[in-house]
Amino acid sequence: MEPLERYRPIIDDFEDFLAACRRPLGNAVRVNTIKASVDRALATLEAEGLAYEQADWNPRVLDLETDSPGSTWASFHGFTHGQEEVSAVPPVVLDPEPGERVWDCCAAPGGKATQIAALMDDRGTVVANDNNLGRISALRFNAERLGATSLAVTNADARNYSLQRFDFDEFDRTLVDAPCSCEGTIRKNPDALDNWSEGHISSVAGIQKGIIRRAIQATREGGTVVYSTCTFAPEENEAVVQHALEAEDCRVVDFDLGLEHAPGLTEWDGETFDSSLEKAARIYPHHNDTGGFFVAKLEVTA
């Protein structure tokens, strides 16, 4: 928990925050509407004698009472997919529509890519990319189990991604669910902070900046880019979006979020950020009893 001390000045109720970080997380699953309606998935769970609670902000997100959420009929049929509650936020903010072209540039193991496909009624094109071939096999397994037929899977570095392999040359929407220092997953992985260092943060931030820039370039004017991480470090969040604002044609826009959250920061460690960064969301573990997340929504302006 030591590394998290640096956030004491920016997090309200810091002791509650620390206490929440020490509590393990429950089992969250997302209903995969490609294969079953929410009603049918719930009926299947009920028939198996499994208790669940639906999230207030999203009826497709369930807190499931079981030790083995992967060994249920609902999961076997691909009606449910294990996915942390906050991890279901970025696709909802991306808000894709059926028939669109969407790029999930850091997609493995595919929780969000398949959620994007589901939000599009599995119609359109979801390009799910990752640079890690090992993680791509997990992505492919999940895509097939969940029946996502709109997914095209590529293995490339998002920072210099080429669209030449496709017939089209820009996307309507892009999700950058960036590799990060993962501080916000501490409740799920108690050793998440073991290799923490400021040096690591600044090297991931460099990668994140490269990815977000390419994402904006590959998205059409008027299109949407959502940037998310599961970490608290402002160097990997607001500072990355600030970099994108300076280097590319885009602006930060508002979005509704039915979860309690804090606004994005406008300053950190002597650096100031554009005031529009207040429109970003910082979701802390003590807010809604979840993991931690950062989400910003951008509109591409040229």
Add this chain to the structure above:
Amino acid sequence: MSDNDGQRFDRLPATEAERDVEGRATREEVVDYFADRFGIPSETFDDYTFWEKGAGKIWVYGGEASTPLEIEAIGMTCLRTRQEHWKPTTDFVQRFGRAATDCVIDLEPAEARRFAAGEDQEIERWDGDWGYLIAAHDVGVGPTDQPGGDGELVDRGEREPIGVGLYVHGELRSMVPKGRQRDLES
């Protein structure tokens, strides 16, 4: 006729007349196979394209792409061709098999559990075709909404495909791939 390049995705030719790769299935043959064997209406696939990568592995895809294509995956694998008896995948029948009317074997709860665990079992009652079948069971039938119970029967207790089985000589062999097999409790 050229040879199949197993490293890339090639879109299936619409019909025999357009085939230019030796032994490649056509879209027409694939759609007809699903209709003839399982009664899945051809229109089900109107918005989908079919592709081959690897020897005989067919993929079904709903998005945009140009042929040929060198990427990791498009849509899902649906069928194994280039062999005497074509074999659908478990993930395909879970995704599209609800529309099937033929060659579907309904399993009792205990049978369904064994099937999901990957076990072979004797099932004498089947009097349909031998070969690849869709194994299905009823899901969402809880104690309160079983027929005869006092719950409402809304869209529940509907048949749901579990996977592909091979039926020969009174035995149903589960074709559920290892990584998809599960020990289920109910």
